[in-house]
Amino acid sequence: MKILYGMQQPDEGTITVDGSQVTFHNPADAIARGIGMVHQHFMLADNLTVLENVVLGAEKLYGIGAKARAKIQEISDAYGLNVRPDVLVEQLGVADRQRVEILKVLYRGARTLILDEPTAVLVPQEVDALFDNLRELKAEGLTVIFISHKLGEVLSVADEITVIRRGTTVGTADPKTTTTKQLAELMVGSELPTPETEESTVTDVPLLQVEGLHLTQTDLDGVERVILDDIDFTIHKGEVLGIAGVEGNGQSELVEAIMGIRTPDAGVITLDGAEISQLPTRRRRESGVGYIPEDRHRHGLLLEAPLWENRILGHVTERPNSRGGLLDLKAARADTERIVEAYDVRTPGIEVTAASLSGGNQQKLIVGREMSHEPKLLIAAHPTRGVDVGAQAAIWDHIREARREGLAVLLISADLDELIGLSDTLRVMYRGRLVADADPATITPEELGSAMTGAASGHLEHPEQTEDDDR
Amino acid sequence: MNKLTQRIDKERLLLGIAAPLLALVAALVVTALVILATGKNPGAAFSEMGSYGVASDSQVYILNKATTYYLAGVAVAIGFRMNLFNIGVDGQYRLAAFIAAVLGGALTAPGWIAIPLIILCAMATGALWAAIAGFLKVTRGVSEVISTIMLNAIATSIIAYLLQPGKLAELDAAGTTVLTHPLPKSSYFFSIDTGPAGVLWGFLFVAVIVGIAYWFVLGRTRFGFDLRTVGQSETAAAASGVGVKKMVATSMLISGAVAGLIGMPTLLNDSHTFSNDFPTGIGFTGIAIALLGRNHPIGIALGALLWGFLERTTNHLEFEGYDKEILGVIQGVIVLCVVIAYEVVRRYGLKRQQQRVGAELAAQAAATTKKQEVA
Numbered sequence: 001m002k003i004l005y006g007m008q009q010p011d012e013g014t015i016t017v018d019g020s021q022v023t024f025h026n027p028a029d030a031i032a033r034g035i036g037m038v039h040q041h042f043m044l045a046d047n048l049t050v051l052e053n054v055v056l057g058a059e060k061l062y063g064i065g066a067k068a069r070a071k072i073q074e075i076s077d078a079y080g081l082n083v084r085p086d087v088l089v090e091q092l093g094v095a096d097r098q099r100v101e102i103l104k105v106l107y108r109g110a111r112t113l114i115l116d117e118p119t120a121v122l123v124p125q126e127v128d129a130l131f132d133n134l135r136e137l138k139a140e141g142l143t144v145i146f147i148s149h150k151l152g153e154v155l156s157v158a159d160e161i162t163v164i165r166r167g168t169t170v171g172t173a174d175p176k177t178t179t180t181k182q183l184a185e186l187m188v189g190s191e192l193p194t195p196e197t198e199e200s201t202v203t204d205v206p207l208l209q210v211e212g213l214h215l216t217q218t219d220l221d222g223v224e225r226v227i228l229d230d231i232d233f234t235i236h237k238g239e240v241l242g243i244a245g246v247e248g249n250g251q252s253e254l255v256e257a258i259m260g261i262r263t264p265d266a267g268v269i270t271l272d273g274a275e276i277s278q279l280p281t282r283r284r285r286e287s288g289v290g291y292i293p294e295d296r297h298r299h300g301l302l303l304e305a306p307l308w309e310n311r312i313l314g315h316v317t318e319r320p321n322s323r324g325g326l327l328d329l330k331a332a333r334a335d336t337e338r339i340v341e342a343y344d345v346r347t348p349g350i351e352v353t354a355a356s357l358s359g360g361n362q363q364k365l366i367v368g369r370e371m372s373h374e375p376k377l378l379i380a381a382h383p384t385r386g387v388d389v390g391a392q393a394a395i396w397d398h399i400r401e402a403r404r405e406g407l408a409v410l411l412i413s414a415d416l417d418e419l420i421g422l423s424d425t426l427r428v429m430y431r432g433r434l435v436a437d438a439d440p441a442t443i444t445p446e447e448l449g450s451a452m453t454g455a456a457s458g459h460l461e462h463p464e465q466t467e468d469d470d471r
Numbered sequence: 472m473n474k475l476t477q478r479i480d481k482e483r484l485l486l487g488i489a490a491p492l493l494a495l496v497a498a499l500v501v502t503a504l505v506i507l508a509t510g511k512n513p514g515a516a517f518s519e520m521g522s523y524g525v526a527s528d529s530q531v532y533i534l535n536k537a538t539t540y541y542l543a544g545v546a547v548a549i550g551f552r553m554n555l556f557n558i559g560v561d562g563q564y565r566l567a568a569f570i571a572a573v574l575g576g577a578l579t580a581p582g583w584i585a586i587p588l589i590i591l592c593a594m595a596t597g598a599l600w601a602a603i604a605g606f607l608k609v610t611r612g613v614s615e616v617i618s619t620i621m622l623n624a625i626a627t628s629i630i631a632y633l634l635q636p637g638k639l640a641e642l643d644a645a646g647t648t649v650l651t652h653p654l655p656k657s658s659y660f661f662s663i664d665t666g667p668a669g670v671l672w673g674f675l676f677v678a679v680i681v682g683i684a685y686w687f688v689l690g691r692t693r694f695g696f697d698l699r700t701v702g703q704s705e706t707a708a709a710a711s712g713v714g715v716k717k718m719v720a721t722s723m724l725i726s727g728a729v730a731g732l733i734g735m736p737t738l739l740n741d742s743h744t745f746s747n748d749f750p751t752g753i754g755f756t757g758i759a760i761a762l763l764g765r766n767h768p769i770g771i772a773l774g775a776l777l778w779g780f781l782e783r784t785t786n787h788l789e790f791e792g793y794d795k796e797i798l799g800v801i802q803g804v805i806v807l808c809v810v811i812a813y814e815v816v817r818r819y820g821l822k823r824q825q826q827r828v829g830a831e832l833a834a835q836a837a838a839t840t841k842k843q844e845v846a
Contacts, residue, residue, distance in 0.1 A: 261709055282712030291710065299710035302703045304821070313700060314711035316693050325693050348831040356825040 004114060004145075005037045006030040017112070036110030038101045040117045044089045051085040054104050061108070075106050079136045094246060095126040102133065112143040119153055123246055124416075124449035131157050155183065201238035202424050207408035208235040208258075208377050213267030215253055215432075227253045228264065229432045235377070235408035240399065242411045242423030242440065246452050250432040251412045252294060255381050258410070259291055260284045272376050286317060290375030292366055294382045294412070296359075300366045303355040307347065308336040310354045311369050318373055335372065343368035344394060360391025367398050378402050381412045396422065416445040428452055428460075436460050490816040491763065491770070494808035501804045502797065509794060516793055520784035527668040529783050534671060536779035537772070538678045538736045539750070543757025544764055544771035545685050546730040550615075551766050552689060553702045553722040559604055559619025560730040561754025562626030567596040568734025569630050569651070572745035573639050575738070576652030585658040586739065593731040593738075600626065601727025605720040615723070623754075634747070643746075650746035660739035674736035681729065686768040698722055730754065759806045765813065778802070 003010050006024030014021050017033050024030045027037075044053050054072055055064045062068040069085050076083040081099045089097065098118060105113060115134075119127045134144055134157055148154050154161055154175070161173040163186045171186050213231035218224050228250050235241045245251055256262040258269060260281040269277045276284050285291070291314070293299035301310050312321045312332050320331035336350045343364045347357055354362060363383065370378065380399060384392040399422055403409055413419045419426060420440045428436040428451040436451045438460040451460055503513035523529060543560060550557035571593035578585045604622060607613040633639045640649050661673040689695035701708040701718045709715050733753055734745075742749065760778055764770030785798035 259710065260712075280712065280714065281709070282714075285712050293710055295706075298704070298706040300707065302700060302707055305699075305703060309696075312696060313707065316696050316700075316711070322693050327691050327693060327696060329691070348828055352824055352828055353821070355821060356828040 004030065004035060006035075031108050031110070034109060034111035035114065036105030036108060036112070037114040038098070038105060038116065038118060042097050042101055044097060044100060046090040047088065049086050049088055050083055050092075050100050050103075053089055053100060054085075054107050058108050072103065072107065075103055079106070079133060079140065081133060094248070095122055095129065098122070098130065099133065110142075112145065113137065114145045114147070116147050118146070119148060123452045124446050125453065127153065200424060201403055201406070203237045203239075203406070205237045206234045207237050207239075207272055208410070209268075209270040210234075210258065211268045211270075213254070213257060213264050213269070215250075215257060215262065215264045227432050228257065231267070231432075231434060233427060233434065235410060237376075237406045237408055238403055239424045240403050240409040240411055240422050242413065242419040242426045243429050243434075244413075244416065244419050244426060244448050244452055245429035247414060249429050251429055252381070253432075254429070255291075255294070255379055255410075255412060258284075258379060259289065282317065285314060285373075288374065288376035290370035290373065290378040290407075292363075292370055292378070292380040292383050294385070296362055296366055301354045301362060304353050306353055307340070307345075307350040307357075307365060308333045310365065311336040311339060311350075313369075315369065315373055339365065339368035339372060343398070358388070360387035363387050364391055364394060367395055371398060371402065375402075375407060378407050378409045379412075380409060382414060383411070384413075384415065384418060416448050420445065420448070428457075430457075486816050486820045487765070490765075490812040491773075491809060493816070494763075494805060494812040497808040497812070498801060498805040501808075502801045505800050506793070506797065511793055516788060516791075516797075519788065519791055523787045524780050524784045527665070529780075531665055531669040531671050532783050533776060533779035534675060535669075535736070535740075536782060537775040538672055538675045539733060539753060540756055540760055540775035540778050541678045541772055542681060542729060542733045542736070543753050544760035544775055545681055545757075545768070546726050546733065547754075547757040547761040548764070548766040548771060549685070549722060549726040549729060551702075551761055553698055553719065554705075555719065555722060555726070556616050557601065557604075557619055557723065557726045557730075558616055558758070559601060559622045559754070560726070560733070560757050561752060562619070562623035563597040563600045563727050563730035564733035564754060565630060565749070565751065566600050566626040567593040567731035568738055568749060569634065569745045570596045571731075571734070572651040572654070572738055573633075575654040575658050576744065578658065579655065582657040582659075585655075586660060589654075589658065589739065590732070590735055593735055594728040595731070597731025598724045598728040601723045601730065602720070605723030605727075608723070609716045609720050634745070640745075648746050648748070650744045652744070654739070654743040658739070659743060660735075662740055670740075672736050672740035674740050677732070677735070681732065682768045682772060730757075733757070759802065762806060762813075763809050777805075 003024070004015065006027045006029050009025070015024070016022070017035070022029075022033055024033070024035075030037075045056070048056070051069055051072060052064075055062070055068045062071045072083065072085050075081070079102075081103055083096075083099055083103050089100065092100065102113070102115075118130060122130060131153075134146070137144055138159075146154065146158060155178065156175075158175050161175055161178070161183065162169055163171050163173065163183070173183055173186065210231055210233050213228050215226075215228035216224050217227050231254060233241065243251055243254070253262060257264045257267075260276075260279060260283075264277075267277065268275060271284070271287060271289065274287070276287060279287070297303060300313075302313060305313075308329075312327070315321055316327070320328055320335045322328055322332075333350060339345065340347060340350060345357070345361050345364045345368065347361060354365070357365070367383070378399070383395050383399065387395065396418070399409060399411070403424075411419065411422055420443060423440045426438040426440050426443065426448070427434045428438070428448065430436075430452065435457040436459070438448060438451070443460060447460055451457065499517075503517075506513040506516055524533070543564070546560045546564075547557060571589045574592045575585065575589040578588065580588070600622060601619075604613075604615045604618040607618050608615050634649055634651070636642050636649060640651050642648070643650055663671040663673065665671055687695075689699060697708070697713045697718060698721075700711060700713055701715055701722075705715050708718070734749070737750060738745065756778060760771055760774040763774035763777070764772070781798060781801055785793075785795065785801070788797060789795040
């Protein structure tokens with residue numbers, strides 16, 4: 001993918017576009033050949049308008065004035081993108097931003113679009129809208145490369161499927177005749193794991209209680225925004241509480257408030273009977289909170305440090321990493337070896353830097369580290385984001401294992417199947433509030449998805465009930 | 472598997488040495504070209520430098536110089552490890568040396584009380600001066616680069632104001648230089664007389680102790696680990712429970728305290744007073760040396776020795792008819808080459824390691840499938 005877009009050079013092999021062989025030295029070459037990429041993480045400037053974002057870096061094409069606006073309108077109408085050129089990007093939702101990204105690429109004259117995990121941040125309804133857009137593009141004769149690990153989506157939108165595993169093509173499939181299961185087996189090379197939990201292990205001993213959590217933030221313009229509003233919930237021992245929600249609705253802030261990285265304006269957090277609201281992050285970790293952060297590169301790892309130093313990270317005050325004020329390098333190294341072994345971290349050794357591991361193995365190391373200090377509460381924010389299917393299954397197993405051992409688990413995820421499969425209780429977060437709850441045994445992803453957009457609230461069940469009971 | 476980790480380690484070591492070596496070679500080439508351009512023979516100049524630099528009196532001179540430079544390098548490196556650019560080391564050590572000299576001149580206590588007091592006073596002054604920048608950064612988000620540059624200028628002015636006859640200084644007997652009241656003999660730091668080669672400053676041992684402490688605190692203590700964590704990733708540090716702001720303030724204090732020591736070898740072993748010709752600009756030399764030594768305690772020592780060597784030998788070249796500006800050229804080129812070489816080698820190393828890890832895993836996977844096939 002990076003090679004197709006000119007960000008990396010291949011060692012060997014050829015790329016052929018429209019019958020002629022090409023080499024790309026940088027993304028500009030790729031763009032010149034009509035290849036455009038929509039990244040998983042949007043590359044937009046929040047404080048500029050849609051128009052400005054689109055022309056940025058492509059001022060030579062149609063200028064920055066009326067001509068550019070006309071062109072944007074034309075593309076938007078032609079493919080049904082519904083883009084408003086004069087709105088500030090920061091006012092747009094995720095789905096709108098994605099359409100701006102697609103428009104940006106089309107504006108530069110792309111005939112081949114690469115979409116990298118475009119649905120990861122969308123709710124099901126938005127996914128359908130995106131697919132309609134893609135079909136429009138297809139109808140206009142454009143080529144779309146759709147990269148996703150969500151098999152159902154691939155099957156519904158693609159005309160031809162290529163499966164890549166560990167860097168090689170393992171097969172192609174025809175979506176009309178292939179089932180999800182066959183495709184999945186092609187992907188993992190074996191039986192597919194599912195995120196199903198076994199019988200309930202929920203006890204009635206509350207472990208984490210959050211009451212009246214409230215957080216406001218003043219943005220650059222001096223406007224006060226409510227990030228978290230009256231958050232109340234309880235997680236019992238042996239319970240997995242799943243929080244669903246479109247990203248940016250306060251989930252990250254909720255986790256950071258519980259971890260003590262952010263200071264809420266009001267609210268009480270109680271861990272195993274002891275109030276921890278005023279404790280600093282380190283004391284909270286010491287008192288038994290395991291934390292799998294949503295962005296492992298920014299919050300979970302020191303990328304240029306060796307694995308054993310990463311094993312110390314976050315637990316520097318605890319054994320075996322240190323004794324008194326001194327580090328115990330020997331014990332820390334030995335324990336890193338143990339984690340690598342026990343959690344199947346694929347690495348040639350513990351002296352390599354964290355950056356040289358794949359995402360899945362980095363995540364397994366983090367899970368192993370957090371589980372090694374007898375946590376009472378495990379906070380897992382998007383624990384399987386961007387990891388391969390094998391690591392995903394392993395991480396699910398570890399979360400289930402944690403639940404069996406009587407941990408309380410707070411699970412935040414954008415993967416609705418994961419949420420429904422692992423959770424004992426589901427809550428939906430929308431604009432900083434927990435607006436709905438649901439029983440994972442009966443709820444469908446579609447129903448959950450509509451609650452995530454704020455369309456439904458209260459207790460979600462097939463026969464709609466509106467009482468908001470706290471189970 | 473063990474073999475492989477060893478190999479990677481060895482390779483890392485090799486890469487670590489490669490960068491400064493590369494930089495030195497590049498600097499030699501550039502310097503040779505510059506000497507050629509002035510119409511002189513670079514070969515003769517280099518051999519002259521070599522033979523003069525190893526003479527015993529040169530060795531003592533270089534060690535004495537390196538003592539000062541080493542302390543400067545460590546002071547800067549503490550900031551670097553933390554991702555702080557303490558440009559203010561220069562102002563911190565000059566102000567510290569001045570205040571310590573004033574205190575030392577006024578003290579009449581016996582040496583075993585006076586010397587520690589002078590040193591502590593210097594460290595406290597340096598730390599306080601650095602604390603201003605640390606405080607501004609933590610509370611108001613002022614970049615330490617900007618504030619320490621300003622503080623350097625302010626330190627210069629304060630010293631200029633106070634270093635006047637009638638304020639905190641006096642005229643010397645000849646009536647030509649303004650200086651602080653000289654330290655009493657009892658407050659001189661011990662030194663080793665090596666005969667005709669000169670006098671070796673005893674402060675060398677303090678520098679060695681500082682180096683060992685630097686290595687130990689950073690590499691072996693929880694505090695050092697926290698400090699390095701913040702330096703590598705502030706976000707990861709915050710998530711792991713390190714109070715980032717507190718850490719920034721603390722490391723600025725420590726950097727300033729070590730900076731306070733920089734002037735001490737000169738004050739206690741050599742000049743015994745602070746005058747207008749007290750060495751200046753050593754804080755900036757410290758930046759170059761910390762870069763050259765990769766913030767590593769031994770690397771900084773080598774860098775400090777190299778700097779001393781260059782100064783000694785280029786001084787000598789001047790008498791041999793070469794231009795004395797050669798020194799600046801060599802030093803500048805070395806620092807420039809070092810920065811570039813480190814980045815090049817670092818990127819190469821990271822890429823190479825990723826490839827190795829990939830290759831190793833592929834080999835492992837292949838081995839297991841083969842085994843399965845056999846079975």
